[in-house]
Amino acid sequence: MNPCNRWLTFAGRVLLSLIFIISGLGKVAAPDATIGYISSVGAPFPEVAYAIALLVELGLGLALLLGFKAKFAAAGIAIFTLAAAFMFHTDFSNQIQLVMFMKNFTIIGGLLLIVAHGAGGFSLDNRK
DSSP: OOHHHHHHHHHHHHHHHHHHHHHHHHHHHOHHHHHHHHHHTTOSSHHHHHHHHHIIIIIIHHHHHHTSSHHHHHHHHHHHHHHHHHHHOOOTTSHHHHHHHHHHHHHHHHHHHHHHHOOOSSOSTTOO
């Protein structure tokens, strides 16, 4: 991999992972509010959903950041993001919710590139 591609794939992986890591840290800081929000959309077992969100956003988010088992991490985050889009962002009469829905699909697109091509540069998966 040439140096430019190494840096670009690293930057892309960092940028994709940050939204999940930061969101996960927010959930850790406000568990009751997060569980309440999950409950407000009628999701079953909000405490379990909260735990899954933490696992995905922090655990898989950090794995993606480090490029550790990046294909697995990206696939898991993509599935989570798809579920979140349909669970939380389907009020298409609200333009913000429509934008959030499309944002989720855009993120899924980036994650699928990692599933297809791997972690890229500066990753634990590709250490030499």
